[in-house]
Amino acid sequence: xxxxxxxxxxxxxxxxxxxxxxxxxxxxxxxxxxxxxxxxxxxxxxxxxxxxxxxxxxxxxxxxxxxxxxxxxxxxxxxxxxxxxxxxxxxxxxxxxxxxxxxxxxxxxxxxxxxxxxxxxxxxxxxxxxxxxxxxxxxxxxxxxxxxxxxxxxxxxxxxxxxxxxxxxxxxxxxxxxxxxxxxxxxxxxxxxxxxxxxxxxxxxxxxxxxxxxxxxxxxxxxxxxxxxxxxxxxxxxxxxxxxxxxxxxxxxxxxxxxxxxxxxxxxxxxxxxxxxxxxxxxxxxxxxxxxxxxxxxxxxxxxxxxxxxxxxxxxxxxxxxxxxxxxxxxxxxxxxxxxxxxxxxxxxxxxxxxxxxx
Numbered sequence: 061x062x063x064x065x066x067x068x069x070x071x072x073x074x075x076x077x078x079x080x081x082x083x084x085x086x087x088x089x090x091x092x093x094x095x096x097x098x099x100x101x102x103x104x105x106x107x108x109x110x111x112x113x114x115x116x117x118x119x120x121x122x123x124x125x126x127x128x129x130x131x132x133x134x135x136x137x138x139x140x141x142x143x144x145x146x147x148x149x150x151x152x153x154x155x156x157x158x159x160x161x162x163x164x165x166x167x168x169x170x171x172x173x174x175x176x177x178x179x180x181x182x183x184x185x186x187x188x189x190x191x192x193x194x195x196x197x198x199x200x201x202x203x204x205x206x207x208x209x210x211x212x213x214x215x216x217x218x219x220x221x222x223x224x225x226x227x228x229x230x231x232x233x234x235x236x237x238x239x240x241x242x243x244x245x246x247x248x249x250x251x252x253x254x255x256x257x258x259x260x261x262x263x264x265x266x267x268x269x270x271x272x273x274x275x276x277x278x279x280x281x282x283x284x285x286x287x288x289x290x291x292x293x294x295x296x297x298x299x300x301x302x303x304x305x306x307x308x309x310x311x312x313x314x315x316x317x318x319x320x321x322x323x324x325x326x327x328x329x330x331x332x333x334x335x336x337x338x339x340x341x342x343x344x345x346x347x348x349x350x351x352x353x354x355x356x357x358x359x360x361x362x363x364x365x366x367x368x369x370x371x372x373x374x375x376x377x378x379x380x381x382x383x384x385x386x387x388x389x390x391x392x393x394x395x396x397x398x399x400x401x402x403x404x405x406x407x408x409x410x411x412x413x414x415x416x417x418x419x
Contacts, residue, residue, distance in 0.1 A: 061100025062224045063125045065250035066328055069281065070123065070148050071095070072319060073332030080314050081340055089348035091340075094118060098129055105129035106136065113140045120145065120355070122335055127151030127195035134158040141352040143359065147335035148328055151195040152412035155379045160352060162359040162379040164338055164372075165331035166298055168196045169412040171274040172203030172246065174385050174405050175296040179204075179242055179272045180211025187213055187242040188235050190228075192251070193220035200246030200274060203411065208244075216240055226251065228258040235269060236262055242270045249279040249326065253286060260289040275299075278390050281324035283397040290390040290397050298383050299327040299369045300399040308368035330368045338362050338374075380410045 078093055085091065094116050098105040105124070112118045113136060121137070122145040124130045130149035134157035137144050146154060146163040155161045179187070187208055191197035197220060205215050217238055219231050226247075232255075235243050243264065247255050255277070258264075265271065275297025278290045301312060301324065311333060315325045342350065342358045350358075356379075363373030372383045387403035 061098075063100050063248055063250065066148065066248060067097075067123075067125045069249075069326055069328040070125065070332040072315075072323070073325065073329035074122065074147060074336040075332075076314060076318055077333045077336035077340070079318070081337075084340065084344065086344060086347045089343060091343070100126050100129070102126075102128045102132035106132045109133045109136050113142055118142070119350075120339060122339065123147055123332075124149045127154060130154050130161075131157060131195075134161065137161065143352055143355045145335045145339060145359070147331045150199070152199055152410055153195075156413075156418065159379075160356060162338075162356065162374060163381055164335040164374075165328070166381060166383065167410045167412065168199035168246070168274070169203040170383075170408050170410055171276075171296050171298070171385060172200040172244075173207040173411045174408065175272050175274060175294070175387075176204035176207025176209075176213075176244070177211055178207075178294075178296070178387055178403075179244075180208050180213045184241045184270065185213055186216050186240040187244055188217040188219070188238060188240045189215060189244045189246075190219045190221065190231050190235065191246040192223040192226070192248060194223045196248075197223070197246050199412070200244075204244045204246075204272075206411070206415070208242075213242075221247075223248070226254075228255045229262065232258045232262050232264055236264050236267050239267065240269060242272055245271065245273045245277050247276060249276045249282070249328070252277050252279060252282050256286045256289045275327055275388075278397075278399070280326045280399065283324075283390075283399070287397055288392055291392045293390045295388050295390065296385050296405075297327055297388055298385055299330045300386075300388060300401065301325055302399050303368065303401065305368065305370060307366050307370075311368040334364075334367050334369070334372065337364065337366070375409060378410060378413050380413065382407050382409050384408065 096108040137160045152167045191201045360376040386401040
């Protein structure tokens with residue numbers, strides 16, 4: 061579906077880890093990866109998850125790009141008691157839908173609320189938001205708004221665009237006409253280029269509107285296509301290929317050997333890689349013999365210092381990941397758009413769950 065490119069990035073990351081570390085598995089233990097494509101359709105997601113559980117007799121489910129699909133699968137996971145490792149779907153509510161859900165990616169609130177807070181600290185007072193009209197877009201809008209308004213700013217307008225095949229120009233024009241100090245965008249990473257083209261063609265930044273966003277707006281694999289249009293934009297994110305962390309360099313070395321340097325990894329690739337790492341760690345700890353409760357107990361307390369992102373761990377109270385988020389500047393260097401981490405917010409939990417405790 062419209063998220064196929066994102067899915068490919070994720071699948072490359074998780075499949076690479078499975079291949080790279082297969083020899084570390086206990087003797088006699090083999091991991092078989094059964095792939096299905098849900099075409100970004102929740103009804104299809106539910107049907108194929110049922111097939112994987114009943115026909116393929118899988119021990120675990122992993123992946124899932126769109127949050128609506130993850131939500132649709134939750135009742136099946138509950139009924140069959142199948143652990144589900146979310147390596148992308150970023151809606152905050154998801155891990156509350158099933159005790160068998162654990163997430164190694166991030167929530168949109170984790171990336172959007174910090175950039176709202178940071179933007180307000182720069183002294184800006186007015187902002188407009190434009191997001192895709194589905195669960196992660198809604199979370200991005202809400203997270204940025206909470207962070208920005210808590211810091212004294214005011215959101216003077218909010219817009220939601222169709223998630224499939226959107227025409228961004230009318231929405232960008234509305235922002236230009238309103239002239240807020242700041243525009244916040246959230247769209248899936250594979251729609252970043254057409255959105256930035258609309259920003260460039262309509263002269264939004266030349267009109268004096270500053271752009272702040274999450275890592276989805278300027279993902280590493282689209283830097284060359286975005287080019288100078290992204291110069292000076294500030295985003296928040298959990299990973300960039302420009303990181304100097306040793307674990308990132310090791311990940312990229314394996315990636316480039318497998319896929320070549322023309323295929324660019326991104327934050328979704330790393331979520332898949334880390335999800336596979338967690339699964340392998342659980343298999344090694346149990347010698348490949350586990351039930352759902354044993355797997356979830358391990359996942360709920362998992363941590364590592366060897367992620368390309370840095371140190372990460374699962375919050376046992378929520379089964380969501382705790383991780384650092386970096387403030388990054390996108391800038392032209394030697395004719396190329398690059399990403400530079402210049403500040404960090406340490407050990408970020410999902411803010412939505414902090415603000416909305418379970419009753």
